Amino acid sequence: MEKGSTLISIEEAQNLVLTCSSLATILLEVPLTDALDFVLANDVISEIDIPPFRQSAMDGYALKISSEKTYTVIGEIKAGDHANPPLKNTETVRIFTGAPVPDTADAVIMQERVAVDGTRMSPQMPLVSEMNIRPRGSQIKRGATALEKGTVLKGAHIGFLASIGVTTVTVYKKPSIGIVVTGNELKAPGTPLEYGEIYESNGTMLSAVLRELGYLDTAITTVIDDYEETKNTLAAAIKKYDVVMVTGGISVGDYDFVGKALKAIGVAEIFYKVKQKPGKPLFFGKKDSTAVFGLPGNPAAALSCFYIYVYPLLKKTEGATQTQLLRIEMPMLEDYNVRGDRAQFLKAYVNGAHVQILGGQSSAMVRAFGDANALVFLPENTTIVKKGTPVKTILLPTK
Amino acid sequence: MEKGSTLISIEEAQNLVLTCSSLATILLEVPLTDALDFVLANDVISEIDIPPFRQSAMDGYALKISSEKTYTVIGEIKAGDHANPPLKNTETVRIFTGAPVPDTADAVIMQERVAVDGTRMSPQMPLVSEMNIRPRGSQIKRGATALEKGTVLKGAHIGFLASIGVTTVTVYKKPSIGIVVTGNELKAPGTPLEYGEIYESNGTMLSAVLRELGYLDTAITTVIDDYEETKNTLAAAIKKYDVVMVTGGISVGDYDFVGKALKAIGVAEIFYKVKQKPGKPLFFGKKDSTAVFGLPGNPAAALSCFYIYVYPLLKKTEGATQTQLLRIEMPMLEDYNVRGDRAQFLKAYVNGAHVQILGGQSSAMVRAFGDANALVFLPENTTIVKKGTPVKTILLPTK
Known part of the structure; x- marks a missing residue:
């Protein structure tokens, strides 16, 4: 990456991600019972009245x-x-x-x-x-649109489509996602650590989060801090996957080869660095039809960036009308003193009438993400948020 | 069922479901990367400091x-x-x-x-x-509890456990769930309907909703309105599954054989009929360690009952600390005139600062459930809810 890249705002970055994404062109005809989590590629028209008789x-x-x-x-x-x-x-x-x-x-x-x-x-x-x-047709009339193109199919939709006799639906292929984790310090769990080493967890985490969301065509590759290896691994991943997420190795450190490698293999930088906390060193680029995210090496920062930037791209690529996580406004449970002047995403817990900002916000700490069911967004230059003040609250996926 | 059963309140019914459930006794040792959605059966203690060095x-x-x-x-x-x-x-x-x-x-x-x-x-x-x-150990110290027993493992947890070198975890076996759908009128999608017939959709819907939540050990059986067949099918399902959901056939109609069959095979009625809309004719009973739900035949009513009663039982059976869907308070987007005097669960859409009650609340209509991301709970004898009034809002699972 260029040292001189200017920080852009969160809104700019989000827009750039969405405008750069191209809709999946591969359509699949799948049995209704396998269609959960897929996005409808066509309106579904009811071929019968429901109920079909009085x-x-x-x-x-x-x-x-x-x-x-x-x-x-x-x-x-x-x-x-x-x-x-x-x-x-x-x-x-x-x-x-x-x-x-x-x-x-x-x-x-x-x-x-x-x-x-x-x-x-x-x-x-x-x-x-x-x-x-x-009355015949009081639930839906023959010829009427039962569900619209762009609907992400949930269990209730599957039931509704079964009730009008649908057996197969046309959906968009879901994006395939390659995860590349970089760093000499990374050891696989199950092997003893030597001094200076840590366990690889970003790849495991991102892969699990993708599976949670219904994305199954994913793979993790680990690469050491070596320019040639980084270049070859990234080139192969970009060729194979619709979206590539690489974690770590994207800062200006002399041994961060990711930026150089991406440039060398022809990934066009769309932005690098966003005015936010965590996740300032977020990189987004494109080569051919593959979107490439350079996520921070710190796990909690990587996961925040995933939900705010990668998730909407995945949803848009697969044709979903609704691309963002649900955003609501909730009053703060207690006063919160803000550190730093950048806009922030804070791990939070929504319950009852309030939202509470959790402890353990350091971007190295992913533990708090487990306890969180939301991210609170605080705009830049916020200094204190008083108890009872409504704040933008992004709800994380739940089961 | 007895004609004379008294209606009980929603709170009573919810408590009865939870107090009757027994914790799964089968523990599984699963690889960390397969542990998504499972519930930890033991505290996980960190065997290392994180970070392991300064x-x-x-x-x-x-x-x-x-x-x-x-x-x-x-x-x-x-x-x-x-x-x-x-x-x-x-x-x-x-x-x-x-x-x-x-x-x-x-x-x-x-x-x-x-x-x-x-x-x-x-x-x-x-x-x-x-x-x-x-500092060494600033994220977690060797010997400290990393995650507590009862935690439902999300992607972030999987990442966190990987970071402390965990490769396998001990979890509770998830409940197996048998779905029995009853009714002579039910045809499988893909075959033409004759006069008086409708497509079977409850089983397909419940199975999809369970899959959405990560329950994969499920099966659907369809049974016609015949006493012997109903009895045999239910007996077999109760023997095989931890939880049985039967839809339809539970009212007092002369051809509703489910109640009689459940009694004959020795299912103890814990309650039948709840003061609520939809889902008044909800049945809950138990035989040996199997919990049996008689859900309404109307799909939207069946799905409401699933989220309010079955979901908590599944969570408790598999050892989760948190057994209910997330409940928040949100102000109403617009005035709402209530029909009837029973407590109600209404399909709703939460967005921004408000919750909106959706159209299509009839219990036969499952379409609105697709658009909904929440259920609004209105207590009994509510007549009108004014715009801006905070209401209890139960968030549905989202991805």
Whole structure:
């Protein structure tokens, strides 16, 4: 990276990430039951009315409203029956929830509001036209849009699409993501540490966070601090993956080869360094259709940058209409004194009526991220935030 | 079910579900990288200090603070180096972020605040003892609890455990869940509907929602409205699974065989019917160690009941400390007129400073659940909720 790169604002950086991303062009036809977390590539049009027939909403009696006081029970219709008996004025059928209401009936009276004596049934309440009948197509009409292109399919959507008889959907391929971790100091867990070494955890963390979000086409590569190796590893990852995240090695230190390597292999720098805390040394670039993020080496900083910059790119690439994590405003639980003048993302815990900024905010500390269910955003030059002040609160994914 | 069962309150029902559940007794030892979404069955104790050595937080120069104006650069230490050179009073080493700080040094000065001329380095700012040095064990000390029993492992936790060298963790087995859907009217998507039939969607929906939450040991069985078949299917499911959810067939209708079948096979009713909307005909019972939920047949009602009652049971069974979905208070976006006097769970959308109650609240309509990111809880006998009034808002899982 150039030493002279100017710091840009968070908003600029976020916009640059999104405007540089290109929508996935590979569409997949997947069985509905495998479509969870995928994004619809087309509007889904309902091919049927739901309900597909006039449906009883109650256990009771179907009849044609008349001035009669009593009706003769001539049969029964339960859910799944195909019967459609013509009813005369004084006739009724016992009917159950979900059953088709005869065309000749215009009301269903619930069983709790009738008197029955053998085959004689007397309503005990006033009858209203179409009472307790779900009209055909009242949930969705044939030809109507059931779900829109860009919808990220959740469990409820899968259920809804099943209800209109959908068996397959067209979705965007999800981006594949290569994770490159750099550093001579990194040892794999399970081997003893020598003096000066630490356990590799950024790759493991990012891979787990991606899996949590439903991105399964990922791989971690570890590379030592060697220029040629860094260059070759990054070039291979950029060729193979839609998105590459590299952690560490992006500062100006003499042994940080990532910046030089990215330049050498033709990754165009879109920005380097953002006016924020943590994550100031964030790099974003592009080569061909691959987006390349240089994330900070400190795990908590890397994870913040992931949620604020990488997550929206992944969502946009796969065609989601909603690309950001949910942002709400919540009042602070207690006073908070701000350190530094940069805009900040702080690990926080939302519960009840307030949001609390957690301890352990150092960018080297990822522990607090486990306790956090949100990030609080404080704009630059904030000095103190008083208890009760509403703050921008970004909700982290939860299960 | 008995016709005479009394309606109980939501709080009572929630408590009964939780007090009846027994903690999973099967423990699994899983590789850390497969442990996402599992719950820790033991405290994890750190076997090392993190950082394991005094670590430089900056690219700069390590030295022993003295009255000297200039120091001689005698070497360099980069991340991953094992060097620990003894420094004399007038000596310094070039050092990089993450590198071990020599035992004889008591400060690191950042490279931006020094003047360098060949091997001569002059600090350009006052030196403070231990500046820019992360003390050994400052993130976590050897012997300290890294994560507590009951923690649901998220991506950040996985990263944190990797950083202390953990390779396997002991977790609770997740509950297995059998889904039984009942009804003659149900056809599988992909086959044409005859008059009176609808597509089966509850099973597909619940299975997808469970997968979304990380529960993979699930299966759907469909059974027609026949007493013997219902009894056999339920008996088999109760024998096989930790939790059984049956949808439909639980009302008093003459063809609702579920209640009778559950009684016949010895499922003890713990409650039936809850003072709530939707989901009034919710059944909960137990046989041996299997919890049995009779969920409403209407998909949106079934899904509400899942999040409010089944979700906490699953979490408690697998040992999670936090068993409920996150509850916050949010002001209403607009006035809302309440229908009915029962306590209600309403599909809602939280964004920015407000929560909005969505259209399409009918319990037959599951579409609105797709748009929802929350459920608003309104206590019984609420008639109108004014714009700006804070309401209890239950956040649904998001990715």
